[in-house]
Amino acid sequence: MSHPIRNWQAVKNEVLRRIHERTWAPGDLIPTETELAEEFGCARVTVNRALRTLADAGLLDRRRKAGTRVATHPVRKVTLNIPVIRLDIEDKGQTYSHTIVKREEKIPDAATRADMKLSRGKKALHLATLHKADDCPHALEDRWINLASIPTAKHVDFTTISANEWLVLNAPFTHGDIAFSARTATDHAITHLDAKSGDALFQMDRLTWDKTQSVTKVCMIFAPDYRMKTIV
Amino acid sequence: MSHPIRNWQAVKNEVLRRIHERTWAPGDLIPTETELAEEFGCARVTVNRALRTLADAGLLDRRRKAGTRVATHPVRKVTLNIPVIRLDIEDKGQTYSHTIVKREEKIPDAATRADMKLSRGKKALHLATLHKADDCPHALEDRWINLASIPTAKHVDFTTISANEWLVLNAPFTHGDIAFSARTATDHAITHLDAKSGDALFQMDRLTWDKTQSVTKVCMIFAPDYRMKTIV
DNA sequence: CAGTGGTCTAGACCACAGG
C-alpha cells in the first residue's frame, strides 16, 4: 500500500487481500473495472486482467451488466500435471525403465469397442507396459490404440520409447477425458506390481480423441501406496 | 482461413491447428509474436494473449529472447473442480444431506499435530461427517480444525451447514495441498459407507493454510465405485 | 436501452536471458 498498484499482479493481490480480509464478503458486488482502475491509478485493462485471472481461478463471478461478485462457493480448481511417466519418475531422481508385457493386434472387447467407437470386427493394437522406477514396479499400463487413427503405430518398436511417450509426440489429439478411482488389485496387477491380494490400487483411465475419432484408451494402475499430489 | 484472424481465440485455434498438423512439430521454434501479428494482420498483444494461453495450457514453451517452442512433452494440465460436496451432489439431481458422526475437542494425534503445526497439548476441533446423496452414503469426512486459526468454529452448529461448507465461507485460506490415493476400507468406513471388507476406496487428503498457520486438515473417503472425472 | 465486462489497437517501455 505504500507503493501504487499499477501492475496486474499487484491489483490481483490487493483484490485477493480484500476478499481475504472480508472487505468484500462472499456474494458481495465489488466495484466496476472502471472504478477500480481509477482507485488504483492504472488502466482498466490492467484491472481486467487481474479480475479475469481471479475469475478463472474460481474466486470471482463475473457477468456483463451484472458486474463482479465474490464467489459464494469458491470452487477450487486444482490443476494436476499429467506428465509423461518417465519424466515424473526422473524428476524424483529415480531411473526410469519399462518393459512390454504384452503386444498384440486383436479385436477389442465390446466395452472397449464401444468406448472408442471402433468398427465391429476391426483389430486394434493392444499393449501392456510395465513402468519401473529404479527397477521397482511403478505402474501398469493397459492400452488400446486405434489403428485407424494412428496407422503408423503398427510398426513402431515400443521397447525403446514407451507407447505413452511415443503417442504424446506422434498422436495429436483434440480432447479427452480422465477418471480416477480406486480398485482392488487384480491378479494381473498382483503379478506385475508387487501388490498383495486385497491391496487397494490407484487407477487412472484416459480416453483421447482426435476430433470425432478415438486415438487411444489407457488404463493405468499404480503400485500400492501411490499418491497423486498437487498444490492449490 | 477465408476469414482474417483478428481475435485471440482465432489466433489460438490457428496456432493449435498448425501444431496439430505438424506444421510446427514438437520442439520447433515458432515465429515471434511480431511476425505472427504481421501475418495475421492483428496487434501483437492479440498474438501474445493467444500464445500465453497455450503456454499456460502446457502446449508451448516460451522464454524471453529464446522465443516460443512447441512443447516436446505437453504436460497435460488437468483442472479438477473440487466443489462443495453438496453442490456436487445436487448437480447430479440428487438430494444432499449430512449427519455428524462425531464431534469433539481433543488433543490431536502426533501425525495430525505435526501436519498442522499445532502446539503440543493444544486441543483442536475434530469432526466426522457423513455426506449422503438421496440418503445413500456418499463420502465420509474426517476433519480437524485449528481453533487457533478459526476460534469461532468452536460454537458453530454444523448440523445445519456442514463444516465443509461453513469453512469455505468463513475460513479464508491462502494455499493448501491435496493428495489422492486408494485405501482399503477401514472398519469405520465399512460401518458408515456401506462398504464391504476389502473394498478399495478413493481417498482425498487436504491440508489448508492461512499464511503460516494451518486452518484445517481433512480426509475424505468416498463410497465404493466412486470415480472422479474430468475433461481435458 | 444502457451498463458492464470483453477485446482490439498502436505505441511504448521494461525485464530477462542468450550469445
Place this chain on the structure above:
DNA sequence: CTGTGGTCTAGACCACTGG
C-alpha cells in the same frame, strides 16, 4: 548488448444481459 516476450496505457468499439 540485443532480441524476445511481458506488460502498461488511452481510447475505442463490441457483446451480452439485466432491468
